[in-house]
Amino acid sequence: MTRIRLDALSRAFGPVWAVRDVSLEVREGEFFSLLGPSGCGKTTTLRMVAGLERPTAGRIFFGDDDVTHTPPQHRNVGLVFQSYAVFPTMSVTDNVAYGLRIRKVPEGEVRRRVAQMLEIVGLAALGHRMPGQLSGGQLQRVALARALAIQPRVLLLDEPLSNLDAKLRVEVRAEIRRLQRELGITTLYVSHDQEEALSMSDRIGVMHAGRLDQVGAPEEIYRRPATRFVARFVGEGTLLDGVLVRDGVRARVAVGGFEVPVAEALAPRAGPVWVCIRPEGVRLLDGSAAGGTGGVVEYVEFVGPSLRADVRVPGLPRLLRLAGSSVDLAGRVRVGETVRLAVDPAGVAVGPAEASEPEPLAAGGGA
Amino acid sequence: MRAEPVVVERTRAWGPPAGPTLDPLRVLEVLTGAFLVAFLIVPVGAIVADSAALIARGGLWEFPDFVGYLMRLTRNSLVVASIVTVLCVAVSLPLAVLLGRVLPAQRLLPVALTLPLLAPPFVYAFATIILFGRVGIVTQLLAPLGLRMPEIYGLPGIVVTHVLHLIPLAYLTIAAGLRTVPKAIEECAISLGSTPMQVLVRIVLPYISSYVYMASLLVFLASFGDVGAPLLVGGQYLVLPTEAFTRFTSFIADRRVPVLLSSWIVAISVVILIVVRALMRRTAIMHTFATETYGYTQPSWRVAGAAFCWLVAAVLFVPYLVIFVSSLATVWGPDLLPKGYTLRHYQALWRSVEPLRNSLVVSAAATPVAVVLAVVIGRLMRAGGRLGAALDYVTLLPFVISGVVLGIGLVRVYAPLDALSPVVPLISGPALLVVAMVSRRVCYPVRVLNAAYTRIDRSLEESSLSLGASPATTFWKITLPQLAPAVVAAFLITFIEVVKELGATLIVYRPGWVTLPVQIYAYALEGNLGRAGAVSMVLLGIVAAGTLAVGLLGRRTRREAAA
Numbered sequence A: 001m002t003r004i005r006l007d008a009l010s011r012a013f014g015p016v017w018a019v020r021d022v023s024l025e026v027r028e029g030e031f032f033s034l035l036g037p038s039g040c041g042k043t044t045t046l047r048m049v050a051g052l053e054r055p056t057a058g059r060i061f062f063g064d065d066d067v068t069h070t071p072p073q074h075r076n077v078g079l080v081f082q083s084y085a086v087f088p089t090m091s092v093t094d095n096v097a098y099g100l101r102i103r104k105v106p107e108g109e110v111r112r113r114v115a116q117m118l119e120i121v122g123l124a125a126l127g128h129r130m131p132g133q134l135s136g137g138q139l140q141r142v143a144l145a146r147a148l149a150i151q152p153r154v155l156l157l158d159e160p161l162s163n164l165d166a167k168l169r170v171e172v173r174a175e176i177r178r179l180q181r182e183l184g185i186t187t188l189y190v191s192h193d194q195e196e197a198l199s200m201s202d203r204i205g206v207m208h209a210g211r212l213d214q215v216g217a218p219e220e221i222y223r224r225p226a227t228r229f230v231a232r233f234v235g236e237g238t239l240l241d242g243v244l245v246r247d248g249v250r251a252r253v254a255v256g257g258f259e260v261p262v263a264e265a266l267a268p269r270a271g272p273v274w275v276c277i278r279p280e281g282v283r284l285l286d287g288s289a290a291g292g293t294g295g296v297v298e299y300v301e302f303v304g305p306s307l308r309a310d311v312r313v314p315g316l317p318r319l320l321r322l323a324g325s326s327v328d329l330a331g332r333v334r335v336g337e338t339v340r341l342a343v344d345p346a347g348v349a350v351g352p353a354e355a356s357e358p359e360p361l362a363a364g365g366g367a
Numbered sequence B: 001m002r003a004e005p006v007v008v009e010r011t012r013a014w015g016p017p018a019g020p021t022l023d024p025l026r027v028l029e030v031l032t033g034a035f036l037v038a039f040l041i042v043p044v045g046a047i048v049a050d051s052a053a054l055i056a057r058g059g060l061w062e063f064p065d066f067v068g069y070l071m072r073l074t075r076n077s078l079v080v081a082s083i084v085t086v087l088c089v090a091v092s093l094p095l096a097v098l099l100g101r102v103l104p105a106q107r108l109l110p111v112a113l114t115l116p117l118l119a120p121p122f123v124y125a126f127a128t129i130i131l132f133g134r135v136g137i138v139t140q141l142l143a144p145l146g147l148r149m150p151e152i153y154g155l156p157g158i159v160v161t162h163v164l165h166l167i168p169l170a171y172l173t174i175a176a177g178l179r180t181v182p183k184a185i186e187e188c189a190i191s192l193g194s195t196p197m198q199v200l201v202r203i204v205l206p207y208i209s210s211y212v213y214m215a216s217l218l219v220f221l222a223s224f225g226d227v228g229a230p231l232l233v234g235g236q237y238l239v240l241p242t243e244a245f246t247r248f249t250s251f252i253a254d255r256r257v258p259v260l261l262s263s264w265i266v267a268i269s270v271v272i273l274i275v276v277r278a279l280m281r282r283t284a285i286m287h288t289f290a291t292e293t294y295g296y297t298q299p300s301w302r303v304a305g306a307a308f309c310w311l312v313a314a315v316l317f318v319p320y321l322v323i324f325v326s327s328l329a330t331v332w333g334p335d336l337l338p339k340g341y342t343l344r345h346y347q348a349l350w351r352s353v354e355p356l357r358n359s360l361v362v363s364a365a366a367t368p369v370a371v372v373l374a375v376v377i378g379r380l381m382r383a384g385g386r387l388g389a390a391l392d393y394v395t396l397l398p399f400v401i402s403g404v405v406l407g408i409g410l411v412r413v414y415a416p417l418d419a420l421s422p423v424v425p426l427i428s429g430p431a432l433l434v435v436a437m438v439s440r441r442v443c444y445p446v447r448v449l450n451a452a453y454t455r456i457d458r459s460l461e462e463s464s465l466s467l468g469a470s471p472a473t474t475f476w477k478i479t480l481p482q483l484a485p486a487v488v489a490a491f492l493i494t495f496i497e498v499v500k501e502l503g504a505t506l507i508v509y510r511p512g513w514v515t516l517p518v519q520i521y522a523y524a525l526e527g528n529l530g531r532a533g534a535v536s537m538v539l540l541g542i543v544a545a546g547t548l549a550v551g552l553l554g555r556r557t558r559r560e561a562a563a
Helices: A044-052 A092-102 A105-121 A136-149 A166-183 A194-200 A218-223 A230-233 B024-056 B067-100 B108-112 B121-132 B136-144 B155-178 B181-189 B196-207 B209-225 B228-233 B239-247 B256-283 B299-328 B344-351 B354-383 B385-400 B403-414 B428-443 B444-455 B460-467 B471-502 B504-506 B516-525 B529-560
Strands: A004-013 A016-026 A031-035 A057-062 A079-080 A154-158 A188-191 A203-208 A211-216 A239-248 A250-255 A256-262 A271-277 A282-284 A294-304 A306-312 A321-323 A338-343 A348-352
Touching: A016 A044, A016 A057, A016 A188, A031 A044, A031 A194, A031 A239, A044 A079, A044 A188, A044 A306, A057 B516, A079 A136, A079 B181, A092 A105, A092 B299, A105 B108, A136 A166, A136 B529, A166 A194, A188 A194, A194 A218, A194 A348, A203 A218, A203 A230, A211 A218, A211 A230, A211 A250, A211 B403, A230 A239, A230 A271, A230 A348, A239 A256, A239 A282, A239 B460, A250 A271, A256 A271, A256 A348, A271 B181, A294 B471, A321 B299, B024 B155, B024 B209, B024 B354, B024 B385, B024 B428, B024 B471, B067 B155, B067 B209, B067 B256, B067 B299, B121 B136, B121 B155, B121 B228, B121 B299, B121 B516, B136 B299, B155 B209, B155 B228, B181 B196, B196 B209, B209 B239, B209 B256, B209 B385, B209 B403, B228 B239, B228 B516, B239 B256, B239 B403, B239 B504, B256 B385, B256 B403, B256 B516, B299 B344, B299 B529, B344 B385, B354 B444, B354 B516, B354 B529, B385 B444, B403 B428, B428 B444, B428 B471, B428 B504, B444 B471, B444 B529, B471 B529, B504 B516, B516 B529
Parallel strands: A031 A188, A031 A203, A079 A154, A154 A188
Antiparallel strands: A004 A016, A004 A057, A203 A211, A239 A250, A239 A271, A250 A256, A271 A348, A282 A338, A294 A306, A294 A338, A306 A321
């Protein structure tokens, strides 16, 4: 098992920086996700770790070995793609055995290891099948078994669940995580799906326009986003721009005529800020209760266990989103009705306003 | 106050228009079917039936050792086609891999490598003579080194000509296969520890095997069915199509032998087609065109690869150069270079423009017919079912069998009916030549339009029908406009293929209807290489212009699709 360290890794395609100055460390046995929208550079980063893409600058270490210039066939990484990339001309067994046979592992040992791998991913009965006879979920398991069979130093997963349907995705997600824990293998996972990243990872790195915006545990990323982009991209909620004001011990953000209370511990210096009110930070008050703010329900979305609603609050430039158990909220929010709301500072993230959100960068003149 | 009731003005309900009693599409389909039956199925069927009857009557009992003669010819034909196939694939496979994976930035090479497809094979044959003949350039260059060029007339001549001419066909097919391999497949194999060579051999080659079989099939059948090159450089090495041709056109016209040879060619070609198609189906992978393909960055591969590709391109280009020089030479040989240069071969062409005119007239007449047939056939094939499958095989037939066979079949059926020609003008004279060209080359526009039909969204036509348009109106207003670019491409491609056709023309043409290929063949046969070169340059010019137009059209269509 090996830790992965990226040191100021950069990659330019022509004049465009796909990845710029990314430094991070994936600890031994850790499940680390790179999360970001498409085009943010996460896949390019993973491809550089795999050796399939040459860094323009920076270095890559596996443990203490500098592998920056090691060709991919000598890096000993397990690679799983979104498209499965199962060799269509070989049976399941031959696919899983491929890397071992390349390594000239004795055939008896190959057979033992392949059987073991297929057992682990739950495909023991399908070894003789050709890939054309398998479903998407099964193909992805073959790809995973094939990657793990060579006992790689690190496992690299590039959106491995994106081609699966919703239900299967949750199933395979749990399976990958279980396997990763059991084998204790250092894993770099690339995804644009925040739910996937939040639920599986030990830590997450959020990428945006080629740069790493924030690295942290899932809860930290969600509760204390470092940038406006992270606040918007991870989790849902109402993102507003305002001015932070303090009176004594309480900090509030003034947005138009509305004031959002924020936790003092999180609050930056007074001045322009962005603020993100998470749905769980919006409490629905009883009709009889005093205080709070009135608003008109504009939209209700029923999603089984939970219920989401968007409320127009006078003075706020955006609709305020609230969510709760569909049992609790049943009958209390209806489109067109007036409700009373209060904002809980525990469900509010805040950060200093940024000059402007960086757009995908073109390389500067000197680069 | 009482509210005024809302008055909905009810107009007369317009039912869908009553359909015409005679669907024009149906008429076209019947005409197309009649054409295919009359000029493809009946001629080929007739020679097969003749042969069956001949064998039933005891065969060619007076012909000494006919079986031995047939086996000798068959062996010769199969030997030529096999050697040519192996050599072509052996050269094309590395070419395709290098250009597809190692030298992806090369723009000029892929074009240079397809140049030989412009020329008909017999043009390459006479370049072979100039290069390797008894006083050929290479022969003379080797002589001072004490190396004697082996006699070129015979197996070596045919093989050299066919290999030079057919490498692009194999290359293009295999290159298309390589474009279907997704990048991720090769990346996974690499990261599992394989060397680039191991990836190519263990992963890529099996992945594209159906394309390699396809390339082999195309090359094999093209070589097996060709008549031009063996006639010019085959010497005493007799192959099936040349024997069928010479015996059919000789003075002692015993038509039983060429008819039997022709059906034998049909039988072998069809068997090979069926076997290879089965092989292809077994190895085919559900191909999706990969958006990106892998690139190998080994520096040594790049240098050696570029050298290899340029060498092949140069070798493939030499015949053109030779033909061009010969068209300007006063006398060429026995010296290394021509004694002098002149334009008189071209001036001679100017004095007798009939072959050029004939070629253009025949092609201009045959091309629209073939394209209209293809539009109708494509529509029927899209509907699928048994008829679609049958049409697939019927239109493939003339592509698979030698042009000579089709020509013999047509003459066999329609020459005896010559008396009817005032009533049915299609069956004799230049009209039959046009018919032969359509039958022989209709497979090209059919393939082009087939691909275009599959890209059309059926729901557009279904919408039109549900709005009350008749099938004919729907076809005219909805389907045909979408086919337009493909129709134009099919036009040009068909024209190019028709203008090059020699095999069927040699059998069917009448005096006074000499075409460019026939004229080149005649000049080359009598050793008048200057004239042959000049005519070839004219033919190449026509084909090159057509090909350029196809390329420009394709680029424009792609740009519009991207916009």
